[in-house]
Amino acid sequence: MAQGKKSNNLKLFNRNTFPLFYFLILFILCLTIMGLDYRYKISNEIKAEISIINTPVNFLINLPETLLLEVKNNLVTKELLEEKIKTLEQNIYYLSIKNQENKLLRSENKLLRNKLKIHKKFNIVGVNAEIILPNVKNGYGVITINKGIKDKIRNGAPVINNNGLVGQIINSTKSYSEIKPLTSIKFAVPAIKDSGKENVILYGNGNGELEIPLFPARSKLKVNDIFMTSGIDKIYPKGINIGKVIAIEPTKSPKFNNILIQPFSQPTSYSQITVLKIKKND
Amino acid sequence: MTKKTIIQKRQENYLITILALVSLILSNVALPWTENPSSMPNYFIALIVIFVVLEKANLNLSKLFIIGLLVDLILGQILGQYTLIFISIYALNFLIGKILIIKTETQILSLSSFIILFSFFVLWATSQSHDIIFPLGLLFHQFILTLFILLILKFTINTFTTK
Numbered sequence: 001m002a003q004g005k006k007s008n009n010l011k012l013f014n015r016n017t018f019p020l021f022y023f024l025i026l027f028i029l030c031l032t033i034m035g036l037d038y039r040y041k042i043s044n045e046i047k048a049e050i051s052i053i054n055t056p057v058n059f060l061i062n063l064p065e066t067l068l069l070e071v072k073n074n075l076v077t078k079e080l081l082e083e084k085i086k087t088l089e090q091n092i093y094y095l096s097i098k099n100q101e102n103k104l105l106r107s108e109n110k111l112l113r114n115k116l117k118i119h120k121k122f123n124i125v126g127v128n129a130e131i132i133l134p135n136v137k138n139g140y141g142v143i144t145i146n147k148g149i150k151d152k153i154r155n156g157a158p159v160i161n162n163n164g165l166v167g168q169i170i171n172s173t174k175s176y177s178e179i180k181p182l183t184s185i186k187f188a189v190p191a192i193k194d195s196g197k198e199n200v201i202l203y204g205n206g207n208g209e210l211e212i213p214l215f216p217a218r219s220k221l222k223v224n225d226i227f228m229t230s231g232i233d234k235i236y237p238k239g240i241n242i243g244k245v246i247a248i249e250p251t252k253s254p255k256f257n258n259i260l261i262q263p264f265s266q267p268t269s270y271s272q273i274t275v276l277k278i279k280k281n282d
Numbered sequence: 283m284t285k286k287t288i289i290q291k292r293q294e295n296y297l298i299t300i301l302a303l304v305s306l307i308l309s310n311v312a313l314p315w316t317e318n319p320s321s322m323p324n325y326f327i328a329l330i331v332i333f334v335v336l337e338k339a340n341l342n343l344s345k346l347f348i349i350g351l352l353v354d355l356i357l358g359q360i361l362g363q364y365t366l367i368f369i370s371i372y373a374l375n376f377l378i379g380k381i382l383i384i385k386t387e388t389q390i391l392s393l394s395s396f397i398i399l400f401s402f403f404v405l406w407a408t409s410q411s412h413d414i415i416f417p418l419g420l421l422f423h424q425f426i427l428t429l430f431i432l433l434i435l436k437f438t439i440n441t442f443t444t445k
Contacts (some may be wrong), residue, residue, distance in 0.1 A: 014379030019343060026347050026369050033362035034408065043354065043361045053356055061310055134310035136319040138326075138357040139424070186410070207318070 044155065044171055051148070051173030058144065058176060061133045065270065126160075126274035127151055131267055132176070143167060143179040143267055145275070153177050153275050156235065161273045164241030164264035165189065165229060169275060177275070182242070182263055183208050191242055192230035193221075199230055202242060202261060210243060212259040214251065221245060227261060237276065241265075286340075293443050294339040298329075301435060302349075305329050309357055320420055323427035326353050327401045330368050331394050332435045334375045335384070338443065346372050359410045367404045371397055390436075398428050 037043050047054075129147040136142065147153050149172050159166040159179050167187065171178040180187055187204035198219060202210040215221065225245045231238030243263040251258050267273060286294075305325035313322060330346065333339050350365030358364050374397055378384070384393055402421060 014376060016376075018373070018376050018380070022343055023369065023373055026343055027366070029347075030350075030362040030366040030369065033365070034360055037361035038410075043358070046355055046361075050355060057307055057310055060307060134312070136310070136312040136322065138309045139320050139322045139324065140359070141319040206320070 047171055048149065048173045051175060054173070055175055058132065058134065065133070069270070125277045127153060127277070128272060128274050129153075129177075131269055131271050131273060133269060135269060137178075141181055141184055142170075143181055143273075145177050145179065145273060146175075147275070148173050148175045148177050150174055152277070158236045158240075158276045159273050160240055160276060161265050161267060161271065163266070164243070165236065166265045166267050166273050168235070179273075181267070182265075183210060189236055189242065190230045190233045191227040194226040194228055199232070200227070202227060205260075208262075209246070210261040210263060212261070214253075214256040215248075215259045217250075217255055217257050221248065221257075221259065223248065290444055291340060297439065297442050298333055298339040298341075301329055301438065302326075306356065318420070321423040321427070323424065323431045324401075324405075325428075325431055326357070326364065327367065327371075327398060327405075328428050328432040328435055330371055331397050331401065332432050332439065334371050335390055335394050335397070336436070336439060338439060341372065343369055343372055360408070363405070363408045366408060367401050370404055371401060374400055391433075394432055395425075395429060398425060398432070 129145040167179040167181045183204045185206035229236040229240045243261040247260040249258040346368040350368040353364040
């Protein structure tokens, strides 16, 4: 019998009155806060100011990797360094030949631009940064970098690496910034095929790929076709590689296909990226 | 209803603070065997559910509102999302306590599972990604992992607090 036991763990029906009025007030307050934050992005501003809480967390989760790298750097041998120098020298030689080719192409390009009267310039200026942890935040994929507001990084700036587009800055604090990867849900970027045809918008599918949900079936597109930024949104500069087509899937409607695109950039922890600053001149 | 001593209350308050800090760190660390970050356990939901169900740390609507706001500021997508979830957890637990006797371990676990699923529903409904189709496999994976974390938390609470 329940009454006879007198146990500390015994929990019968809750006889307190439920604070319904207070709950309703808080419930409405929550909805109001959500609405206001959605419209005015208050949380981003507060997050930028209170990075004092997240900075030690970021430091703690990066500590093992930082220590490992420090130890590795300190224990590097002469033989390894010589090997590295040799590889770098080879790279310099290869790049200097490429540079000569680029100089020639640049002068040719300048002449052609003058003849065709094209005034638009690619004014791309960037800040280099390194990817640190975390790469996930409460179930959402993010890329965290070691530069923030003090390095003149602002929300909304596009981010690239040597392979192509990486994403966009969504939260910038004093000492670090967070990037939304281009494959995450709700990410969209205007793109164009490298041949200069097929203006489309690519969407992240949250599964490591981008997609074009309703692409006309009559348009000529094949696997391995490359897409790059078209620049029409004036956020992402024109001509940055995005990815290549890996699958053309039929949809319920025979008039449209679903196109899957694999991004070129696969940013890993402790690799370099560049946060762009673009001067709008058109 | 048994009254808690000041030492017991202090113990529970320390414990929830320490566990919240651990949850904060773990929420920023990806599990090595999961490729998709969405299939991570939700540490804060597990923490609040177990503390509310076991009636530890004297959590009430005001405290949960403040904790929710802090979680929103540190980890949330939008302000008010976790605040809404935490006060809903409190309300649901309170109302279920009005109509059902929750006594055995199985009952506590069943109630916790139900509240976790309800929390996931609120999280999904207030999510900024606005996905109409929710992948059920992912939900199941996340639910199992969160339940596992809840069991670890329950064991920790039982070990470090006096009954």
